[in-house]
Structure formats: structure tokens, C-alpha cells
Amino acid sequence: MARLSLSDTDKQARDWFHRTTTDLGCKVHTDAMGNQFAVRPGLKNDQPPTYAGSHLDTQPSGGRYDGILGVTAAVEMLKVLNDNWVETAYPVGVVNWTNEEGARFPMSMVASGVWSGDIPLERAHNLKSVIPANDTATMKTELERIGYLGDVACSWKASPMAAHFELHIEQGPILEAESRRVGVVQGVQSYKWFTVTVRGRDSHTGATSFQHRADALLTASKMILASHKIASKHSALASTGILTLKPGSTNTVPGFVQFSLDIRAPQDETVNAVEADCKDAFSALAAGENVLDINTGCAPSSRTCSVDWRTDFVSPATHFHDDCVACVQAAGADLCGSGDVNGKDVGAWGKLMTSGAGHDSVYANKRCPASMIFVPCRDGVSHNPAEYSSPEACADGANVLLGAVLRFDKLRAERGH
Amino acid sequence: MARLSLSDTDKQARDWFHRTTTDLGCKVHTDAMGNQFAVRPGLKNDQPPTYAGSHLDTQPSGGRYDGILGVTAAVEMLKVLNDNWVETAYPVGVVNWTNEEGARFPMSMVASGVWSGDIPLERAHNLKSVIPANDTATMKTELERIGYLGDVACSWKASPMAAHFELHIEQGPILEAESRRVGVVQGVQSYKWFTVTVRGRDSHTGATSFQHRADALLTASKMILASHKIASKHSALASTGILTLKPGSTNTVPGFVQFSLDIRAPQDETVNAVEADCKDAFSALAAGENVLDINTGCAPSSRTCSVDWRTDFVSPATHFHDDCVACVQAAGADLCGSGDVNGKDVGAWGKLMTSGAGHDSVYANKRCPASMIFVPCRDGVSHNPAEYSSPEACADGANVLLGAVLRFDKLRAERGH
Incomplete structure (x- = not known):
């Protein structure tokens, strides 16, 4: 139709x-x-x-x-x-x-x-x-x-x-x-829409050891997983429906990733709590810290990513x-x-x-x-x-x-x- | 230049x-x-x-x-x-x-x-x-x-x-x-390039509980993290430089994700071992199983994703x-x-x-x-x-x-x- x-x-x-x-x-x-x-x-x-x-x-x-x-x-x-x-x-x-x-x-x-x-x-x-x-x-x-x-x-x-x-x-x-x-x-649920930007550093996938990378996509992947764990804990929803990256080549570690984050819960306070927890967790993940056991087993890196949030839409409960x-x-x-x-x-x-x-x-x-x-x-x-x-x-x-x-x-x- | x-x-x-x-x-x-x-x-x-x-x-x-x-x-x-x-x-x-x-x-x-x-x-x-x-x-x-x-x-x-x-x-x-x-x-390192396709199910981010989702992007994020942990264990490299998804809307859980995977190591056997471990881990993650502690803390889902691998390029050591x-x-x-x-x-x-x-x-x-x-x-x-x-x-x-x-x-x- x-x-x-x-x-x-x-x-x-x-x-x-x-x-x-x-x-x-x-x-x-x-x-x-x-x-x-x-x-x-x-x-x-x-x-x-x-x-x-x-x-x-x-x-x-x-x-x-x-x-x-x-x-x-x-x-x-x-x-x-x-x-x-x-x-x-x-x-x-x-x-x-x-x-x-x-x-x-x-x-x-x-x-x-x-x-x-x-x-x-x-x-x-x-x-x-x-x-x-x-x-x-x-x-x-x-x-x-x-x-x-x-x-x-x-x-x-x-x-x-x-x-x-x-x-x-x-x-x-x-x-x-x-x-x-x-x-x-x-x-109707309360919800907020965000655009999250992760900036790392383009580098060669073959010539750059994990230690020297600032991998924006790996970091964004950890953030998406963290948002899911945090929302689960609060009986809320967190979802990513859009993700873009640059430069976009098989043998280049992406230095730039942007993704949407849609947080929902029946109560405004719950949405705000998930947002606050995600902001803390994303900052820590960008800095390479272990959060919610997500970094355990990853090779450490001496380089870090930065993360920025933009609020796109707020719809109270x-x-x-x-x-x-x-x-x-x-x-x-x-x-x-x-x-x-x-x-x-x-x-x-x-x-x-x-x-x-x-x-x-x-x-x-x-x-x-x-x-x-x-x-x-x-x-x-x-x-x-x-x-x-x-x-x-x-x-x-x-x-x-x-x-x-x-x-x-x-x-x-x-x-x- | x-x-x-x-x-x-x-x-x-x-x-x-x-x-x-x-x-x-x-x-x-x-x-x-x-x-x-x-x-x-x-x-x-x-x-x-x-x-x-x-x-x-x-x-x-x-x-x-x-x-x-x-x-x-x-x-x-x-x-x-x-x-x-x-x-x-x-x-x-x-x-x-x-x-x-x-x-x-x-x-x-x-x-x-x-x-x-x-x-x-x-x-x-x-x-x-x-x-x-x-x-x-x-x-x-x-x-x-x-x-x-x-x-x-x-x-x-x-x-x-x-x-x-x-x-x-x-x-x-x-x-x-x-x-x-x-x-x-x-x-020169041995390397293999793959295209990994994850198929889940498009669904509404607000109306679909975690339990009823088959979230291809969340699953792909877990796979990217798993590939990093597995490569770290083998002192190898695994990198994703390209990721595309469909349908690409803030309020739709993506039912389709495709990403590149570039695995490298000095020895062919190491590349093959990382490939084998990733194949096992990706299949388990698509099925919702806990692998490398990645699923711990995630809300369980009754729906699963499928995963397919295509080998794009093989360059022996x-x-x-x-x-x-x-x-x-x-x-x-x-x-x-x-x-x-x-x-x-x-x-x-x-x-x-x-x-x-x-x-x-x-x-x-x-x-x-x-x-x-x-x-x-x-x-x-x-x-x-x-x-x-x-x-x-x-x-x-x-x-x-x-x-x-x-x-x-x-x-x-x-x-x-």
C-alpha cells in the first residue's frame, strides 16, 4: 500500500x-x-x-x-x-x-x-x-x-x-x-533521539597494531552493546537504526562513525537514567576503559577516541x-x-x-x-x-x-x- | 599528492x-x-x-x-x-x-x-x-x-x-x-578479506521489546567486538572498515547488516585459526549464545539472526x-x-x-x-x-x-x- x-x-x-x-x-x-x-x-x-x-x-x-x-x-x-x-x-x-x-x-x-x-x-x-x-x-x-x-x-x-x-x-x-x-x-512511551559521533583515526588495517589504533567503529560497536546492556538493566529500550562511517575501505580502520540512538521507556525518568548511564559508559569506552565487562579480552590501545552527543528529538511520556x-x-x-x-x-x-x-x-x-x-x-x-x-x-x-x-x-x- | x-x-x-x-x-x-x-x-x-x-x-x-x-x-x-x-x-x-x-x-x-x-x-x-x-x-x-x-x-x-x-x-x-x-x-603478512552478512528482522524500535527482536546491527556489533578479542588472543589483526545496513531509519531496528572483515597475521595458519574462531563465535552470537562474555548483561531474545561469510581475497604470507x-x-x-x-x-x-x-x-x-x-x-x-x-x-x-x-x-x- x-x-x-x-x-x-x-x-x-x-x-x-x-x-x-x-x-x-x-x-x-x-x-x-x-x-x-x-x-x-x-x-x-x-x-x-x-x-x-x-x-x-x-x-x-x-x-x-x-x-x-x-x-x-x-x-x-x-x-x-x-x-x-x-x-x-x-x-x-x-x-x-x-x-x-x-x-x-x-x-x-x-x-x-x-x-x-x-x-x-x-x-x-x-x-x-x-x-x-x-x-x-x-x-x-x-x-x-x-x-x-x-x-x-x-x-x-x-x-x-x-x-x-x-x-x-x-x-x-x-x-x-x-x-x-x-x-x-x-x-505512549517517553523517547529521546540522539546522534552520537565517534572520532578516532584512519589507519591501515595491515600496518597498524591494535595498540596504535583509535578505531571508531570498534568503539561504536562497544557503545551499541553497552546501550543495550544499560537499557536491559532499566527495563527500557535502546536502539540504533542508522550507522555511517568514513572513509569506508576494507583496509582502512575507520576514523569516523556516526550512529543514531533511540532511547524509550514508559517514564521520562527512566529515559533520562538510561541517557545518563550511556553518556558515562560511552565516555569511558572512548577512553579505552572497561565498562560492563565490554573491554575485557580486548587488546589495550594507547590511543583514544572522542565522543559527541547531539539531541535530535525529545518526546515526553x-x-x-x-x-x-x-x-x-x-x-x-x-x-x-x-x-x-x-x-x-x-x-x-x-x-x-x-x-x-x-x-x-x-x-x-x-x-x-x-x-x-x-x-x-x-x-x-x-x-x-x-x-x-x-x-x-x-x-x-x-x-x-x-x-x-x-x-x-x-x-x-x-x-x- | x-x-x-x-x-x-x-x-x-x-x-x-x-x-x-x-x-x-x-x-x-x-x-x-x-x-x-x-x-x-x-x-x-x-x-x-x-x-x-x-x-x-x-x-x-x-x-x-x-x-x-x-x-x-x-x-x-x-x-x-x-x-x-x-x-x-x-x-x-x-x-x-x-x-x-x-x-x-x-x-x-x-x-x-x-x-x-x-x-x-x-x-x-x-x-x-x-x-x-x-x-x-x-x-x-x-x-x-x-x-x-x-x-x-x-x-x-x-x-x-x-x-x-x-x-x-x-x-x-x-x-x-x-x-x-x-x-x-x-x-609480508598473510591476509584474508571477507564480507559478512547478518540477517535479522526489521522492527519498530518503540514497539518491539528486546525479547522479540532479531537486531542485525546489535549482532554485528557483537561480532566486530568478538573478532577483536579473538585476534588479540592470537596476536593477529582483525578489522572492519566497511559496514552498511538496511533499512536505515532511526526508529527501525535494522534487519540487514553487511560488513568487511580483514584478518592478518605473519603466518597463514594464524589467519586460518582466527577465521575458524570467528566463524564459530559469529554463529553462536547470531544464535544468541554467550561468547567471550559478550552477551552477558544483554536481554535475551527469542528470535535469532543468520550469518553468511563470503571470502573476497586470499593473500598467503x-x-x-x-x-x-x-x-x-x-x-x-x-x-x-x-x-x-x-x-x-x-x-x-x-x-x-x-x-x-x-x-x-x-x-x-x-x-x-x-x-x-x-x-x-x-x-x-x-x-x-x-x-x-x-x-x-x-x-x-x-x-x-x-x-x-x-x-x-x-x-x-x-x-x-
Whole structure:
């Protein structure tokens, strides 16, 4: 699946969304970032809708579930409400957020970020397409071109939400591995992205003894291993996805290595602790000291490397709203037959989870109560054509989404707002 | 210094070589690979000359000593012989080997390899230029273009040598670090080049726990560290100069890593032992087992990686000829004042060494006795504009080269051939 944001195929999907939700009796509007909001009236329409939704764009070589499942399940929710003549206390909405992937315009969750007030509209409008490489389009010119530059301001004030529920595939292997049907998502992990630069000294692989080397790649390898050991100790994650080196010749010891480091944990403090431990360990490894037994058995060297850190991105932990989490949990229990919704353990059918990846719900949660529902995907594979969730898993997710929205509507009715 | 093989500047240096050696009374001929042979007659000219020489080409961004020093010192030798009216028993020659670096035409030591019969002439002639990238020239067309496609066959039979002595900068840090003036080179290390491929599984850095990962880069990092520990144990060298990975995104655990592995040691058996130990260790690390304490402290994983090896190049150990090594050692002792030339220790002035890098002397040694002379270079830096050897070090090398050639000539005179 390749449906890059604001492409011709994205326009087709948007047209489908507009037509289908209108046909289902919704009033639909589009904001200045192309976010689409479809609202089915309730009994009291002077209050904001309870929303379900996600995104319709994909990675350049993506799957058929990431994002799309959350929108189509929300549209299915509208059908079920209509088919069963359900009257909700408050309006119910479906949202399609623009460019969640950040694949074509390189800032993920950018349109929900503008909506929440975290990203300036002009910065988002001026983002340049990176796919295809020779494209000169910006978000604004593409929104205009496909007719989705809406006349409503992109803002939580102009399009308020009483709550935001998002169904998504897990994009990880845990639910499948533990045979759980539904993930009740309590929040999104804290994460920080760094670029680490190790400088040593180019030298001839044949003519330079270990003692006289400052091998930037050997040192970087030790650092990657150290980051893994440190993260393991803290029950956190540390990952390197990019590594480049110079000069890049079989018979030259590299004098320069740069690598990415992605540290994640449910709590900000844990991420900071892993960062601090890694900084200590990397400095010691660059200086040739033994850390975590990594240098044991290595030939000592009289030369050392230097190490520099650059912080590229900081995303603090998101804690979803208790009310929304409780609605998801109760809806899961309703569907799967376990009544224990009070304890920490939700029962064999489900799992309380922290999302490893970012989602539009992170920005939504800044302006209204939010939570997410995860369903298992095969082998945890995502952002790949092999991405797959079974029809049963998709149905579970859609049912829990419907149940959570109805429960939240009921909660609002009880509270009177 | 950029004097790529068979470029216009290489032609200038070749013209200088031809003119200068001719003016010094030599008879000069060029063979079908552009190798230049300048011969100063001796008393008995029906026997092959005793040669000194090296190469005039450089890396694209090379230094002012690598190769050139060995040719200019040999030309200086001719001048000294002339100035002092020295009559050698046998002729003395100076050779300039073509494209030793393999930088422009990607096969190092190719012209001495054709001369020795190890590389077919046609294969060498058809090598395509890789610098500049848009060049369509081959070795043969460039030899023709600059007028150095000689009419003498490129062969040890057509241009026989009684011996081959080569002065070269060390290209390593040992002589400088130990304050030795001269390296007496006994041979060239055995080495093997491999490409190692590690296959794991792409996965999301945030959504995939360590337990569910098959992290090809973490595994490759452990392998690089293991290769270093294993080589240290065997007093050998193992180096990785190239590493590439896919897909290459900060938030994706790489499922594919490929890296070069360069294993070297003075003896073939040692290289083979390091290779065998690395193969065992890499397989165990890919399977998640603990090897050399590298996995200790890592979170266990239920997924494994696979590892494949490809052998790219095998260069067995070269052992230089005892007569030539003895001549170099005696000439060093003459120059530096220590008389102990019989023991293993040559004295504080010098060091018996094994060259880590390949040289034309490797191929020459297959068809005649050979040895090399190393002089210190600053910080061991080579293949770089910062390459430097002091005037004193260059003079030491030139003096030992002259002395070794004269001693070998004397040895021949004593033996009568």
C-alpha cells in the first residue's frame, strides 16, 4: 500500500471518506491542515462530539492496516449506530488526521500537532515533500491542488473534541506472542533521539597494531552493546537504526562513525537514567576503559577516541486519560467475557499497554481525554507490505472502539456535560 | 599528492624517470604494462641486474612518500654510483611499477603481478578506470594515450631480475613508537578479506521489546567486538572498515547488516585459526549464545539472526629471501653502527618486521630474491596528505638501499653468478 499524504490516491480516499460519512448523515468539515471531521448528531448538539479516528496516509511501502483500520472502524461504528437506530446523548465524530506518517512531509503527526497548538500552522504548511525526491510541492500547495485546504481554522478551539479514541494495530509482537485479543493503551512511551559521533583515526588495517589504533567503529560497536546492556538493566529500550562511517575501505580502520540512538521507556525518568548511564559508559569506552565487562579480552590501545552527543528529538511520556482507558477496558471485557475490570490485570483477553510508537492520540490527549485500542498484527510487522491483522482481530478492535465511544457517551450523560 | 596511474601527471613523472635515468647512463625499456626498467651496466652484463625500485602512482588523496620514495632513492643510488665511479660486478637496475595502488585501475600491484605471471595481461589491460567516475578508459587505452604501452613483453623472462630491493615508508606507527631508524622487512603478512552478512528482522524500535527482536546491527556489533578479542588472543589483526545496513531509519531496528572483515597475521595458519574462531563465535552470537562474555548483561531474545561469510581475497604470507634480508640488515648495521647482524635482534637502530600491507615486492619475490626496507613515518599516517617522513629518515632509507644493493652485488661476485 502506498497512499502518500495529499497524493492523488490520498485525495481518492478523502473523497470516499467525505461521501460515505455524508451519506451516513454526518456533517463534514475540513480544516486548514486538511483534517476531516465528520459529526453524527446526538441529543445535545451544543457540546463537542466524542471522536473516533486515525489517519488514511501510509508509508511509501506500507501496509493495509496502519492508520486505515482506525478510520474504517470508526466509519463502521457510524453504520452500526444508524442500523440500530442508536441515539447518543452527545454527538459522535470520526476524524481523519493528515500526514500522520511524516513520510511525504517530514514531520510525523504534524496535523494533529497543529490542531493541539504545538506546531505552528505556517511551519506545517511550508513543509516540503521529500517523496518523490524531485517534488517541489509543499503541504499547502498540495492541500490546494487536491482541494482539501479547508476554510475552518486548524485548532482544538475550532474543532473541539470531548474525547478521542483511536484503534490501531499494535505494530509490535506482544499481543500475538501472549495470545491477547485487545491492548488497552494507557499511554505512549517517553523517547529521546540522539546522534552520537565517534572520532578516532584512519589507519591501515595491515600496518597498524591494535595498540596504535583509535578505531571508531570498534568503539561504536562497544557503545551499541553497552546501550543495550544499560537499557536491559532499566527495563527500557535502546536502539540504533542508522550507522555511517568514513572513509569506508576494507583496509582502512575507520576514523569516523556516526550512529543514531533511540532511547524509550514508559517514564521520562527512566529515559533520562538510561541517557545518563550511556553518556558515562560511552565516555569511558572512548577512553579505552572497561565498562560492563565490554573491554575485557580486548587488546589495550594507547590511543583514544572522542565522543559527541547531539539531541535530535525529545518526546515526553504521554499518559492517557483514566476515563478513556476505563471505557476501553470495560468495552474489552464486555466483548471478551471477563468481568474483572478493576484490577491491574485486565484478564487473559487483554493487556494494559504503553504504546512504543507515537500516534495522533498523543497530541489529541493534550486537549481532550484520549485512549487507544491495539489489536494484534502478525509477527509485529508494520510499515511493510507484509503487515497483517486477521479479520477477527480487526472486528475485535472495531467492537471495542464502538463500545468505548458508547460508554464514554453514557459517562458524559451521567455527568451532564 | 594526486598522481593517479597513467594520468597526465603520471606521464610527467614517467618522462622525468626516463630522461633522468637515461642521462645517468642507463639503458631504459618499457614493457607492455608500462613498467619502466632502467639498467646501469656492470662488469658482466650477460646476467640480470640487481634491482631497486617501487612505484610512482599515488592514491587520489595520497602522500608524498608512499612509493615515490623508493623510486627516487633508487635514482639517487644511480647518481651516487656514478659520482663515485663505482663499477659493480653485475648490472644494477631501477624499476617503476605501474598502478601499484590499484586506486585508478582497481587491482593493486597489478603490473608486478603480470610480470610475475600471476595475473593475465589481457585481464590487466581491460581493467576500467574507476577515477574519475565517468571515465571510460582502460589500462591499455591509457597506456597508449600517454605513450607508455611498451613493446617488451611484461614478464620476468623478458625483464629478468637477480634481486629486488624496495625502500618504502612503514605506513604504520611501530618504528616511530620504538625510536628505530630502519625496518628490516622479512616478509609480508598473510591476509584474508571477507564480507559478512547478518540477517535479522526489521522492527519498530518503540514497539518491539528486546525479547522479540532479531537486531542485525546489535549482532554485528557483537561480532566486530568478538573478532577483536579473538585476534588479540592470537596476536593477529582483525578489522572492519566497511559496514552498511538496511533499512536505515532511526526508529527501525535494522534487519540487514553487511560488513568487511580483514584478518592478518605473519603466518597463514594464524589467519586460518582466527577465521575458524570467528566463524564459530559469529554463529553462536547470531544464535544468541554467550561468547567471550559478550552477551552477558544483554536481554535475551527469542528470535535469532543468520550469518553468511563470503571470502573476497586470499593473500598467503610472503617470506622474503634470506640473502636479501641479510643484505638489508648488514647495510643497516653499517649505517647505524651496531655490528650484531646475526642474532634475531638487529640492535636498537632497527627492527625485523613483517609488512602489514602488500607491495610489488610480494610479486617480485616469486621470481627473484627480494626484501624491503622500511623507514618511520609520522604517526603511521599514510594514504593521506598528512603523510610525512623526515629528511633524515629518507636519507637513512636511501643509504640502506644503496648498501643492500652493493652487498648483494658483492655476494653475486663471490658466487660467480
